[in-house]
Amino acid sequence: MITVLPIETPGLGDRTHLAHDGTTALVVDPQRDYDRVTDLADSLGVRITHVFETHIHNDYVTGGLALAREVGARYLVNADDEVSFERTPIRDGEVVEVGTMRVRAIHTPGHTHTHLSYALEADGEQVAVFTGGSLLYGTTGRPDLLGPAHTDTLVRAQWHSARRLANELPDDTAVYPTHGFGSFCSATQATGETGTIGGEKKDNIALTADEETYVERLLAGLDAFPAYYAHMGPANAAGPGAPDLSPPSVADPAELRRRIEAGEWVVDLRDRTAFAAGHLTGSLNFGLDGPFITYLGWLIPWGTPVVLLGATARDVAEAQREMVRIGIERPAAMATGTPGEWAGGEPLASHARATFADLAAALGKRDAGPDRSGTPEGTVVLDVRRNQERREAHIPGSVHIPIHEVPARIDEIPAGRVWVHCAGGYRAGVVAALLHARGRDVVAVDDGFDNARSAGLCALPTDTATHGTTGTGTGTGTESTDHRQEIPA
Known part of the structure; x- marks a missing residue:
């Protein structure tokens, strides 16, 4: 019996998958903090022998290479991807045996040019397909992350890739995408938590609309994506090593003040209610109760040192784990306790x-x-x-x-x-x-x-007025880009 288990990364809206036959396991698209994968494998008593990447990711730093090295597994990456590390190259149509399982690579360009999906077979039956950023639940991966020069080619390739999967795989094949659970790699908001090829044929726009309609609707919904994405592809092509999740050094009040005055980001991890009531003057607030890493990674000037303030060491460790997932390797320092302790007797700020x-x-x-x-x-x-x-x-x-x-x-x-x-x-x-x-x-x-x-504040939905400004100053009021998909906020 084949079992497929998702490992959720809700902060980024992604899933890693571990599939096993009771003895041998494979992993698809592991996140940077791959200790979650090895812990799961150990708890199941299975050995990971193969690690597959569907594509060079743009929304997180992979843990694939480090995981494969640690457990002695083969690391399978598309032969056409330009990478700086040793890997087991794989191409469209190749079949890999993993224990009693057989995995067939299917070239599914659209999210990237070299994207692969992996069809999983056991006992002569098609069990599942790992679709990465290709066929998602109700939608597809976005085609514009490589730049506007590639978008038209990729969006049309994405439609054809979805059709290829639907044509080649039985309707009862389970679909396991990596993206689509809040990730900005999803072109539109995905629907549902599970799916099959047959279900996608009924509900997925790539399989229900003709090519031109799909292209028009998909491109109309695209907008900005997090700025840190620009750093993910190069990091993944270079071959990231294992993350360092050991606790950072502890900063006293004098050091915290010095770091704030030096322009570093001192980030309070408490919820916004607690922060507003009283906080260290000059600190910023990205609460762990919301999409912490999406907005921290999007807003921070890349490379700016980050200091974490948490009520507990566990809060700091959680934030640190989320940071390494997008390549913010180490907090510059940390402090735990209360704002009064962080301020060292100085007055607290509030808003x-x-x-x-x-x-x-x-x-x-x-x-x-x-x-x-x-x-x-x-x-x-x-x-x-x-x-x-x-x-x-x-x-x-x-x-x-x-x-x-x-x-x-x-x-x-x-x-x-x-x-x-x-x-x-x-x-x-x-x-x-x-x-x-x-x-x-x-x-x-x-x-x-x-x-x-x-409260009577809103213009009607049909109101076509552009955004204006208020108060005594001036502002552009111009339309700005933001992504159509909601990250809970």
Whole structure:
């Protein structure tokens, strides 16, 4: 009997898969912190003999090479991928025997030019297919990560690759993608947690729409992806080693202050409520209760030292594990305990939190309806959501700067008290902390955007007005790029 087990990485929206026959195991697309894979194999009493990569990943640093070296497994990477390490090359159509299992490589370009899927067979029956960034649940991997010069070729290749899988594999073949669980490598939001080839034939746009319709719809939904993606492909082609997850050095209050003044990022891992109530002056807030690594990796200038502040050493270790997954190798330092201990007796900073009802009252719009766009002098409403969210509904007169553009566009935010909002509160908390550390007077709107509608703040979804500015300053109000897929925030 063949068993396939997913290993979730919810912070990045990806899955690693381990398949075994009771004795021998293979692994597909392992994350950097591969100790989770070896722990699972040990608990099952199986030996990993083969590690497969579907493609050179763009959203995380692989643990494949280090895992293979540690357990003495063969490391299978497309022969056409340009890499700087020893690997077992594999090409379309080749079959590899793993215990009682047989694995056939299927060239499925689209997410990358050299992408491979792996069809798993046992006892003469097709059991599963590992589709990486090709066929996802209800959608496909995005085709634009290699740059605009490749996008048209790859999006059309992606449609044909999905069709190839559907044509060559039986309907009851289980589909196991790597992406599609929140990853920005997914072209659109994936649907469901499991799937089969037959199910995808009914529901997946790549298998239900003709090529031109698929291409048009897929490209229309693409937008920005995290900036750290630019560093993942080169790191994976170079062959990353094992991560160092040992605890960083402990910083005292004087060192923390010195690091903040030197421009390092001192990151408070507590939730946004606790942070707003009191925090080390100059620190930033990326809470572990939300998509911590996506936004830390997206916003930070690459290479900036990171210091982690956590209530416990376990919190710091969790954040450190997420950091190595995208190639932030080591925190510069850490501190645990309370903000008072981190500040060493110096006064703590704090900022306000509010609801959309509070914002409506501040704007004098509680009963005004959605057609009022004027705002009181010195009041700035900053919308940090993505473009699609903004198009569906927005607060007239608000400044729109998607979260990942805020660090480079802070000077565009008008003078005055800045009320920062998103869709659920996490992104607003991140940006409020960033602005507050720069000396701005901020209010983090920690509320669901549906409440903005009930408070009478929103323009109707059909409103075509462009985003404007509020307060006494000026701002561009220009449309900015952000990804259509929601990372919970």
